[in-house]
Amino acid sequence: MGESRGVAMLVGAGDAIGAAVARRFASGGYTICICRRDPTKSQALVDELRAKGHNIHAFSVDARQEAEVQKLFAGVERDIGPIEICLFNAGSNVNKPLLETTEKLFFKAWELACYAGFLVGREAARVMLPRRCGTILFTGATASIRGNKGFVAFSSAKFGLRALAQAMARELGPKNIHVVHLIIDAGVDSEAIHQRMKAARGIEASEIPPDSLTKTSSIAEAYWFAHQQSRDGWTHELDLRPAVEKW
Numbered sequence: 309m310g311e312s313r314g315v316a317m318l319v320g321a322g323d324a325i326g327a328a329v330a331r332r333f334a335s336g337g338y339t340i341c342i343c344r345r346d347p348t349k350s351q352a353l354v355d356e357l358r359a360k361g362h363n364i365h366a367f368s369v370d371a372r373q374e375a376e377v378q379k380l381f382a383g384v385e386r387d388i389g390p391i392e393i394c395l396f397n398a399g400s401n402v403n404k405p406l407l408e409t410t411e412k413l414f415f416k417a418w419e420l421a422c423y424a425g426f427l428v429g430r431e432a433a434r435v436m437l438p439r440r441c442g443t444i445l446f447t448g449a450t451a452s453i454r455g456n457k458g459f460v461a462f463s464s465a466k467f468g469l470r471a472l473a474q475a476m477a478r479e480l481g482p483k484n485i486h487v488v489h490l491i492i493d494a495g496v497d498s499e500a501i502h503q504r505m506k507a508a509r510g511i512e513a514s515e516i517p518p519d520s521l522t523k524t525s526s527i528a529e530a531y532w533f534a535h536q537q538s539r540d541g542w543t544h545e546l547d548l549r550p551a552v553e554k555w
Contacts, residue, residue, distance in 0.1 A: 320398025324498035328524035334362040371424035394432035421465035491547040497521035
């Protein structure tokens, strides 16, 4: 285990990207705070990392609720330690034809993928600015830069999150807060994607060609790379895809 550092707060941290980022930053010496609506779903990850000697905590939060987000940040700063890294990884990947996209569905996609990102990013900036240091990470997708049929709700939300991250980077960069937006222009090698591919194409996980999906560990390494950059060479936006991906 590395030298003890500050806190890496991961909001919307599920069992794929969130878990991989938790493992990578824990190995780098950070105290990990996993934050999701149902933290009991991360118990296996908590047990795994604690067994390896890492410091990890799990919290319940609905990132769409301002009061809950503010309470989370205040509690972690008070009880756990200074937040040096904040990842916003929540999203709602919905695929519906335009005329089947209801007002409720459109709003829910925006609320989770964009509005919640604003709340989390703002509160991260609030605690980092007095210390004049920190890294704020946002998970993007192909939909962040290209709207496609069936993704009117998801694309508009991810476009919005990208704009939010860019505006934050321009404002906070001169104040030594590094804001990074990572575009994952690929399917993620995860159980959820495996199930989706099986339902859509009848493909079993064992039949998926090697390196045709982006591994969650590769995504975590990209975030670690960006966080480690020196001030004279910061990257705001990275895009990841397998070599075989058409783009």
